[in-house]
Amino acid sequence: MNKIDLTSCPICSKLQIDNQETLLDDLxxxxxxxxxxxxxIRQGEICDGLYMLMLGSVKTEMITENGNTLGIEIIxxxxxxxxxxxxxxxxxxxxxxTTLEEVEIMKIPKDEIMRLxxxxxxxxxxxxxxxxxxxxxxxxxxxLLSIKTIKGKxxxxxxxxxxxxxxxxxxxxxxxxxAEFFGVARPSLARSLSEIVQDGIIKxxxxxxxxxxxxGLRELLI
Amino acid sequence: MNKIDLTSCPICSKLQIDNQETLLDDLxxxxxxxxxxxxxIRQGEICDGLYMLMLGSVKTEMITENGNTLGIEIIxxxxxxxxxxxxxxxxxxxxxxTTLEEVEIMKIPKDEIMRLxxxxxxxxxxxxxxxxxxxxxxxxxxxLLSIKTIKGKxxxxxxxxxxxxxxxxxxxxxxxxxAEFFGVARPSLARSLSEIVQDGIIKxxxxxxxxxxxxGLRELLI
DNA sequence: TTGAATGTGTAACAATTGTGACATATTTAT
DNA sequence: ATAAATATGTCACAATTGTTACACATTCAA
Numbered sequence: 001m002n003k004i005d006l007t008s009c010p011i012c013s014k015l016q017i018d019n020q021e022t023l024l025d026d027l028x029x030x031x032x033x034x035x036x037x038x039x040x041i042r043q044g045e046i047c048d049g050l051y052m053l054m055l056g057s058v059k060t061e062m063i064t065e066n067g068n069t070l071g072i073e074i075i076x077x078x079x080x081x082x083x084x085x086x087x088x089x090x091x092x093x094x095x096x097x098t099t100l101e102e103v104e105i106m107k108i109p110k111d112e113i114m115r116l117x118x119x120x121x122x123x124x125x126x127x128x129x130x131x132x133x134x135x136x137x138x139x140x141x142x143x144l145l146s147i148k149t150i151k152g153k154x155x156x157x158x159x160x161x162x163x164x165x166x167x168x169x170x171x172x173x174x175x176x177x178x179a180e181f182f183g184v185a186r187p188s189l190a191r192s193l194s195e196i197v198q199d200g201i202i203k204x205x206x207x208x209x210x211x212x213x214x215x216g217l218r219e220l221l222i
Numbered sequence: 223m224n225k226i227d228l229t230s231c232p233i234c235s236k237l238q239i240d241n242q243e244t245l246l247d248d249l250x251x252x253x254x255x256x257x258x259x260x261x262x263i264r265q266g267e268i269c270d271g272l273y274m275l276m277l278g279s280v281k282t283e284m285i286t287e288n289g290n291t292l293g294i295e296i297i298x299x300x301x302x303x304x305x306x307x308x309x310x311x312x313x314x315x316x317x318x319x320t321t322l323e324e325v326e327i328m329k330i331p332k333d334e335i336m337r338l339x340x341x342x343x344x345x346x347x348x349x350x351x352x353x354x355x356x357x358x359x360x361x362x363x364x365x366l367l368s369i370k371t372i373k374g375k376x377x378x379x380x381x382x383x384x385x386x387x388x389x390x391x392x393x394x395x396x397x398x399x400x401a402e403f404f405g406v407a408r409p410s411l412a413r414s415l416s417e418i419v420q421d422g423i424i425k426x427x428x429x430x431x432x433x434x435x436x437x438g439l440r441e442l443l444i
Numbered sequence: 445t446t447g448a449a450t451g452t453g454t455a456a457c458a459a460t461t462g463t464g465a466c467a468t469a470t471t472t473a474t
Numbered sequence: 475a476t477a478a479a480t481a482t483g484t485c486a487c488a489a490t491t492g493t494t495a496c497a498c499a500t501t502c503a504a
Contacts, residue, residue, distance in 0.1 A: 062361075070364070084357040084358075085354060085358070087350040087353075088354035088355050094358065117346065117350075121340055124346070128309040128350075131306065131309075131357070132309040132311075135306040138357065139316040139317075139360065142360065143316075145367040146292040146367065148405070149460075174480090176480090176482090184462085187461095187463080187464090187482095187485090188460085188461050191461090194484085371491095372490085396450090407493075409454080409492080412452065413454080413491090
């Protein structure tokens with residue numbers, strides 16, 4: 001059996017190394033691998049365990065009733081997928097999950113998770129915190145969607161993703177994905193982006209963005 | 223000290239009655255009361271404990287960066303307020319909380335919650351489930367916001383809230399609140415509503431809604 | 445009961461966004 | 475290297491929504 005390194009996984013990192021190994025020895029779980037661009041979980045499927053992304057990255061997206069897709073997020077290993085839903089009353093996945101590269105996923109049954117939480121309080125604590133952080137993420141997502149103008153969304157997004165004043169930073173989404181993330185039409189996003197560029201507020205080079213005028217960008221939120 | 227009935231609270235209901243009493247005897251907590259229309263929690267405030275709404279009802283809303291408000295939900299006692307945020311890394315309330323009537327709130331410190339979870343696995347389990355359900359709620363909210371047309375939002379909302387085919391049901395929000403909930407302008411909502419009424423798809427009498435044409439309503443989602 | 449406050453209906457017009465189409469650029473796979 | 479696939483820029487026009495304003499209805503409180 002392969003050694004699996006979970007030290008950089010937020011819900012397992014607090015475990016002592018030797019604990020981690022006994023943990024994994026005792027643990028009942030299964031591992032599956034998937035190829036690139038596979039749809040591995042469909043929105044609405046029953047979620048009867050914890051799906052831990054061990055290797056690779058996936059994207060999650062929500063299919064709206066009108067058939068549009070709303071991009072939710074990109075998840076890189078090692079992180080659990082939709083961990084909250086194991087315990088919800090209606091335990092169905094709220095999103096489609098598609099691989100972005102070759103992916104390895106470990107599935108741990110719900111009762112095993114329960115046992116882990118009871119026997120290992122560090123695990124319980126980090127599991128709680130991780131789920132809490134996910135809630136916060138969703139809240140932020142809600143906030144972004146509640147901004148009505150496209151320029152406002154762009155401003156919110158760029159200000160959130162920029163590091164230090166004036167320095168370039170990378171956005172690992174193309175325009176189509178950004179448009180999905182914002183829930184707007186792609187040409188509309190392109191138009192708004194090019195207007196902000198023409199106004200000298202930001203500079204875009206491929207996926208590298210630079211904020212040239214913070215004040216101007218912040219004013220787009222109003 | 224008053225006896226407090228938590229049997230209808232989702233995170234406490236599974237506790238045995240006698241457990242509940244010893245639980246509350248040992249528990250460190252404080253109770254505060256508030257009047258109607260008080261702003262009791264401000265978006266961004268530190269959340270250093272579990273706030274349990276014991277009596278009354280409150281509304282939560284998010285203040286967007288552009289100054290608009292987005293109505294999130296109405297919470298009726300007994301239910302915890304933003305329980306997930308106690309454990310998040312950035313433990314700040316994501317919303318404003320305003321009382322809708324006279325309200326009583328019990329605050330339990332974070333470490334007490336931790337102790338409860340460790341000593342009482344039923345509590346832990348229901349706390350997990352409740353938080354999971356909240357995540358699902360937020361996901362639904364996200365789904366509603368991701369529908370682009372106002373008629374689509376109305377359709378989604380009414381289909382979700384209707385009980386059995388053709389029977390009237392009550393929506394406990396006025397138009398202004400509904401508009402906030404949908405994140406749209408009030409007159410725009412009124413216009414869309416009246417169009418749907420004129421098309422004979424629904425009937426509105428005060429806050430009582432009746433769906434007259436399910437097929438037609440569903441088509442608005444497309 | 446009566447005035448005040450709040451909620452609803454509606455209109456003209458402005459602003460923003462979506463649509464569909466196309467050319468061009470860039471990336472990817474063979 | 476080259477064709478195919480994907481991504482981007484841009485346009486004219488349609489559709490939807492927001493804005494502001496005001497009349498009228500309803501509810502609430504003194």
